[in-house]
Amino acid sequence: MAKISFLALLLLISSTAYGQLSHKYYSNSCPGLQPLVRSIVQQTLSNDPTMGASLLRLFFHDCFVNGCDASVLLDDVPPFFIGEKNAPPNMNSLHGFQVIDAIKASVESILCKNTVSCADIIALAARESVAFLGGPYWAVYLGRKDARTTSQMAANINLPPPSASLQTLVSSFSAKGLAPWDMIALSGAHTIGQARCANFRQHIYGDSNVDPGFASFRRQSCPPAGGDSNLAPLDFRSPVKFDNQYYKDLMAKQGLLHSDQELFNGGQFDFFVWLYSVNQTAFFDDFANAMIKMGNLPPAGSNGEVRKNCHRWN
Numbered sequence: 001m002a003k004i005s006f007l008a009l010l011l012l013i014s015s016t017a018y019g020q021l022s023h024k025y026y027s028n029s030c031p032g033l034q035p036l037v038r039s040i041v042q043q044t045l046s047n048d049p050t051m052g053a054s055l056l057r058l059f060f061h062d063c064f065v066n067g068c069d070a071s072v073l074l075d076d077v078p079p080f081f082i083g084e085k086n087a088p089p090n091m092n093s094l095h096g097f098q099v100i101d102a103i104k105a106s107v108e109s110i111l112c113k114n115t116v117s118c119a120d121i122i123a124l125a126a127r128e129s130v131a132f133l134g135g136p137y138w139a140v141y142l143g144r145k146d147a148r149t150t151s152q153m154a155a156n157i158n159l160p161p162p163s164a165s166l167q168t169l170v171s172s173f174s175a176k177g178l179a180p181w182d183m184i185a186l187s188g189a190h191t192i193g194q195a196r197c198a199n200f201r202q203h204i205y206g207d208s209n210v211d212p213g214f215a216s217f218r219r220q221s222c223p224p225a226g227g228d229s230n231l232a233p234l235d236f237r238s239p240v241k242f243d244n245q246y247y248k249d250l251m252a253k254q255g256l257l258h259s260d261q262e263l264f265n266g267g268q269f270d271f272f273v274w275l276y277s278v279n280q281t282a283f284f285d286d287f288a289n290a291m292i293k294m295g296n297l298p299p300a301g302s303n304g305e306v307r308k309n310c311h312r313w314n
């Protein structure tokens with residue numbers, strides 16, 4: 001009896017924790033949604049697997065700025081409205097908008113009109129990308145609403161920079177209710193994707209906790225001056241495979257960004273990097289759980305909507 005009450009309490013706590021989001025949210029109103037998103041993402045990634053990283057990052061950058069509300073998709077309307085897209089962490093760096101547009105257009109034209117939010121499409125596209133590239137699969141909680149406004153300043157304040165120290169990373173995730181181990185699991189997203197030289201130059205020329213062979217290899221395409229946009233893979237051994245190689249790289253001092261290597265630099269959370277480097281299942285489980293947690297970040301405003309066009313409010 002006591003056991004049943006405890007389980008009921010647990011269920012109550014978990015349903016409250018996920019607010020009004022539910023993985024069955026569109027079961028009646030748009031039952032074909034998830035297969036459609038899966039099929040478009042799979043088709044896109046078959047042609048260009050690097051797009052998976054872009055879609056995953058889009059979700060992170062959406063959720064960290066005013067919650068997961070598709071605020072990141074709003075176009076600037078100068079001089080009246082300046083949004084997140086051209087904030088320094090996003091400008092010439094965030095990609096995948098056209099894939100979200102393609103999914104939204106298909107949903108609206110062949111599936112269900114005015115029903116599915118752009119924020120939910122981003123969450124589903126991120127999950128499908130990870131799964132397609134070999135990573136874990138999880139039930140996405142749905143029912144988010146799209147924001148009617150945002151600001152460039154919000155992106156600048158909330159997105160941690162690649163120069164961040166371990167303490168800054170821990171604080172910026174803790175400000176979102178995410179624990180240090182959530183942050184370390186989520187950082188495993190850097191097992192796929194690329195970064196621009198401007199974002200890792202200081203690390204390969206100035207930091208001491210870098211494998212010298214790795215640093216000189218990376219310097220070949222990232223000169224001390226110029227070449228800011230030259231790209232390098234965040235995990236050069238398997239850049240389009242979602243695996244635990246990122247953590248092995250960190251153990252070998254081959255993290256590309258300063259912020260990556262901060263996770264394994266003699267600090268108090270080294271253990272998690274080691275754990276994920278030897279146990280991919282633990283990484284996949286913790287990553288999936290942390291993605292659900294991050295996906296539950298509530299929007300700042302209460303007057304959300306289902307946008308007709310992901311680029312602008314209705």
Ligand code: HEM
Pocket residue numbers: 050052053054055056057060092093094095160161162163164169183186187189190192193194195196197199257259
């Ligand atoms: C822990 C703090 C984090 C920092 C400081 C950070 C920083 C960065 C930077 C600087 C880049 C390269 C951007 C460029 O050079 O254009 C990048 C790429 C990327 N980030 Fe993060 N990131 C963090 C956490 C995350 C999280 C939590 C996720 C997702 C769950 C994520 C997913 C990605 C992906 C997939 C890419 C590659 C994007 C692509 O190739 O298009 N990052 N990140």
